Amino acid sequence: MTDSLEESIVEIVAGLPRAEYNRRYLNDRYAAQKQLMFDYLGGVCIVCGTNDDLEIDHRDWCKKTKEAGRLWPLKRYGEMFAELDKCQLLCSEHHLQKSKSDWVEQNALKDFTHGTVYGWMKRKCDCGECQRAKRAWNRIRNAKRRDATRASGGGPRGEYRRPAKCGEVLMYRRGCRCTDCKGAAAKYERLRLAAKAATA
Incomplete structure (x- = not known):
């Protein structure tokens, strides 16, 4: 029996609530898993070299098959490292910049018309044309709701x-x-x- 396991048992026996023990265990496991992945990818942002506020990013969004952070069980570590081989570490600022460029590239490959309900609702496009269409759609919907409420005699x-x-x-x-x-x-x-x- 390892020392860490003995300490865990002592904590439980000493009266630590099960919910609190589980919370501590999962927090520690999450931190260890995150550190393992960051260490595997070099531990610093590949653009600016900082080790603060790091995030995992797929180098090529087309090759992304899984969320590496979701492959937690030990039996899935092989899958996790295979997915990490497609990834890089970026700070939050550079990750946001790359995500925006990836989003532009993805939208360019998608066949849809900007300024339509499909564009802003289904494709989540946030270009000016789609956002104007979204505001117009919301105005019309809200006006219909108000008219229906008045016609039915309902309301607040x-x-x-x-x-x-x-x-x-x-x-x-x-x-x-x-x-x-x-x-x-x-x-x-x-x-x-x-x-x-x-x-x-």
């Missing part, structure tokens, strides 16, 4: 169901941005902050 409960007119905070909360509603909202906020300061 309590004071929010009551009619309101411009110059009330309630109208501001409902989306009105006229001068009167903005003034009412600003006045309400000033009074709220003053009351909060008075009770502090």
Whole structure:
């Protein structure tokens, strides 16, 4: 029986809760696994040489078959090292830069039209054209939801169901941005902050 195993048993016998023991064990195992992978890949960012905030990156995204960090069990170490052979270490800043260039390359290979629902929803494209299409789609969807709520007589409960007119905070909360509603909202906020300061 090894010393570390004896120490673990002593901790359990001494009354360490099982949940706390498991938490410590998994944290230590995660740290050891991470350090093993970083050491295997050289322990420093290949671009700037730092050893802070390191992340594992596949050199060629086309050859990525598995997430190396998910190959934890000992029986899968062979798979893990095979996958690590396709990888490199980068700091978070350089990993983000490479990921962006990989994303551009991947999108260039995908056959889809920018500015469509498919582009921003399924392909997760964040180009300006797709983001404008996303905002327009959200505006139309929200307008349909509001119209359906009004038509069904439904809507918020309590004071929010009551009619309101411009110059009330309630109208501001409902989306009105006229001068009167903005003034009412600003006045309400000033009074709220003053009351909060008075009770502090």
